Amino acid sequence: MKAKKQSGTFVRLAKQFLIGGSIGAVIGGGIGFGMGHFNIIENGLPFEQETVISALIIPLRVAYLLSLLLSVYFIVTVLKDYKSYLAMDEEESEELYRQMNRNHSYATILNSVTVVISLVALLLSFKVSLSPDQAKMTFPVFDFIIMMAAGIYQSYILKVYSRIRDIKMPLAPTLKELKSNIMQLDEAELEANYKMTFDVVMNLSGVILPAIYITLFFWSLITQKVEMTGILVAAVIHLYILIKNFKMTKDYYK
Amino acid sequence: MVILKNRLKELRAREGINQTQLAKLAGISRQTVSLIERNEYTPSIVIALKISKIFGEPVENVFRLEEEE
Numbered sequence: 421m422k423a424k425k426q427s428g429t430f431v432r433l434a435k436q437f438l439i440g441g442s443i444g445a446v447i448g449g450g451i452g453f454g455m456g457h458f459n460i461i462e463n464g465l466p467f468e469q470e471t472v473i474s475a476l477i478i479p480l481r482v483a484y485l486l487s488l489l490l491s492v493y494f495i496v497t498v499l500k501d502y503k504s505y506l507a508m509d510e511e512e513s514e515e516l517y518r519q520m521n522r523n524h525s526y527a528t529i530l531n532s533v534t535v536v537i538s539l540v541a542l543l544l545s546f547k548v549s550l551s552p553d554q555a556k557m558t559f560p561v562f563d564f565i566i567m568m569a570a571g572i573y574q575s576y577i578l579k580v581y582s583r584i585r586d587i588k589m590p591l592a593p594t595l596k597e598l599k600s601n602i603m604q605l606d607e608a609e610l611e612a613n614y615k616m617t618f619d620v621v622m623n624l625s626g627v628i629l630p631a632i633y634i635t636l637f638f639w640s641l642i643t644q645k646v647e648m649t650g651i652l653v654a655a656v657i658h659l660y661i662l663i664k665n666f667k668m669t670k671d672y673y674k
Numbered sequence: 675m676v677i678l679k680n681r682l683k684e685l686r687a688r689e690g691i692n693q694t695q696l697a698k699l700a701g702i703s704r705q706t707v708s709l710i711e712r713n714e715y716t717p718s719i720v721i722a723l724k725i726s727k728i729f730g731e732p733v734e735n736v737f738r739l740e741e742e743e
Binding site for chain 1: 692
C-alpha cells in the first residue's frame with residue numbers, strides 16, 4: 421500500500437492557524453454580536469449569577485440521584501451474580517466473573533460521579549453572608565446528606581469488591597493505601613490503568629486545559645473581568661502535570 | 675501481524691487446575707488468566723516463565739508466535 425504523503429511543517433502550521441483563526445473568528449464574532457445586542461458593556465450580563473445557579477441545581481440533583489440509583493442497581497446485580505457464581509462450576513463461570521467485575525467497576529465509577537456532582541451542588545448552594553449586625557448561612561442539607569451517604573456507600577462497594585475478588589482491603593482506605601492497592605494489581609490490570617491514565621493526562625494537557633484557557637479568555641472578554649480563580653486552577657493542574665514529567669524523565673533515563 | 679498464542683486451557687485441563695487456581699499459583703488475577711487464554715493479553719516474560727514452570731513445560735511449549743493476516 422502506498423503511504424500517504426505527510427504534509428510539511430509549514431503547511432501543517434498554516435492549516436492549524438487557519439482552523440484556529442476560523443474558530444476564533446466565529447466565537448469572537450458571536451461574542452461581539454451578543455455583547456452589542458445586549459449592550460453588555462453598559463448594562464452588564466443579561467442574567468444574574470443567582471439565576472444561573474438556581475437553574476443548575478435541579479439538573480445537578482437529578483443527575484446525582486440518577487447516578488446513585490444506577491450505582492445501587494449495579495451493586496444489587498453484582499450481589500445476585502455472586503450468588504450464582506458461587507453455585508456454578510469454575511469452567512462455566514468465566515463470563516459471569518467478567519460481568520460481575522465489570523458491573524462492580526461501573527458501580528464504583530457511578531458512585532464517584534455522585535460524590536462529585538453532589539459536592540458541586542453543595543458548593544454552589546452554600547452561602548455565608550456577613551454584615552456588621554448579622555450573619556446568614558444557607559446550607560443545602562439534602563446535597564450534604566447525599567454526599568455523606570455516597571461516601572459511606574463507597575465503603576460498602578469496597579466490601580463487595582473484597583468479597584468477589586477474595587482479597588482483604590481496608591474499607592476506608594487513605595489515598596496512600598489506594599495507590600498502594602493499585603500498585604498491587606497484576607500486570608494486565610496495571611496496563612489497563614496505565615493506558616487510561618495516559619489517555620487522561622494527554623487529553624487534559626492537549627485538549628481540556630487549553631479549552632478551559634480559551635473559554636476563560638472569552639469569558640473575560642464578555643465580563644470585562646479577569647477570571648483569576650479559574651486561570652490559576654487550570655494553570656496549577658497544568659504545571660502539576662508538567663512537574664510530574666520531571667519524575668518520569670528521572671525514572672526512565674536512570 | 676504476529677500474535678502470541680498459547681496452550682493454557684489445554685494444559686490446565688491436563689493438570690486439572692482451574693483459572694482461579696492457576697491465577698493464585700502465578701500471582702495474577704483470574705481476569706488476567708482469562709485474557710491470556712483468549713489471546714487478548716500478552717503476558718510479560720516473568721509471568722510467561724512462571725506459568726510454564728507451573729505446567730513443567732519449556733516456555734516455547736506453552737506460548738508460540740503465529741502469523742495472522
